[in-house]
Amino acid sequence: MMTPAAFTNLAAFEYADVLWTGLLMTLQISLIGMAGSVVVGLAGAAAITLRVPVLSQAIRMYVEIIRNTPLLVQVFFLFFVAPPLGLTLSAYAVGCISLIAWGGAYNVENFRAGLDAVGPRYQEGARALGFSRFRTFVHVTAPIGVRLSIPGLTNTLISVLKNSALMLGIGLAELTFVVQKLSADTFRTVELYVLLGVVYLVLVLLLSSFMHLIGRRYALAGGV
């Protein structure tokens, strides 16, 4: 029988304030990471689609490097390499930058796939009406292509949220870090880790439902 006293004895309530700060930090770096990665992804995909010389090749290289190396190593690289170069980056800054760079590389691919899938008849139609190549991109290709990228984008944004947990490696006090520390201090391991798992599952569910709503709201009427 769960009495009120037993209920308030749960670690989730006893350490609510510490856990809350951890959750806020997770949300904060995840949101910055997601927003930044969308911007990077859009800019990169635009440069590749518009075939901007040099820049598009550089972006392709950036995408391949990020996608084919582990995020945790990228994080350590950034964290330990900056000081000798005369920059001191806090764990928070490294967390945000690496999530933006990582998610950005995947989003370049997501948006590029979406933009590629826009049928040539749309571009041809716009060019025939006298749109320049750039304006065709801005007013025709991008609005359609970005909508087509939403499923891939959703996966990447979810991954950015989940990967915010890796920042524990550089000592950033996000949710996983807080839980690990609390369980080491209090030995209430099972409770705390079950709670941690549930919180991440709920966050992922919320994010994917939100993206699903966005996908529905901006669905294309006729298909492409």
Added chain:
Amino acid sequence: MDDTSWITETLDLVATGALRTIALAATSVIVSVACGVLLGVLLCLPNGRWSTPARGILTAYLQVFRGLPVLVTLFIVFFVSPSLGVQLASFPAAVVGLSLWGSANVMEVVRGAVRSIPTAQSEAASALGFGWTSVMRWVVLPQAIKRMLPPVVNLIVDLIQATTLASLIGVVEVLQRSRQAVEYYQLSEGDGHATPIFAAVLLLFFLICYPLTLLAKRIERRITTPGRPPSSSLPAAEPAPASTVHADPANR
């Protein structure tokens, strides 16, 4: 900087870590693919007295381990298992954690690939008197397996990269070794040589993962049927489940 003996010392140290990484990656890939394919096929069982609840359990397994960050899965396996009476050392715990995540993803790939085979195929086979097992064995899987290959190769790339997370539960793999090296030189020489050491680790992973990524792309191009538009890498915008699962490599 004039003394370069640290290079050979670090290489020795990091090489032992690299072997550990390879062992971890190989074990996890084998277990993930074997369990994932088996469970994924079970997920495609037709409705039945016991297959419906079994499918429910498998779906829950899939959702949970694809939804959790891999790191959290590793922590749960490593830190929670002793409380449940199973003491796992860090290496086996890493294998279990990575395989839980990997097999859930393989299941999703298998399910997507099996669903992408037109139902007329299995219906025709059933009409010829094939049972469910035979339909799967002789008709559906031989076609589905081709579509599974690109996402599975991408998943192997992700698994190889995810082995670095095992350093956070104390597996002495390549990243852990290189961190030890950096720490050691930081203390003994005042210069950790962090830049070249971590750059070398990045390069090592790139050299292993990039060829696999290219392989996945090449297989995908080859199996893209002429009737389908070349934009098949587009995630889920078209009802082609094989490309839907391909959109997943980011999902870890």
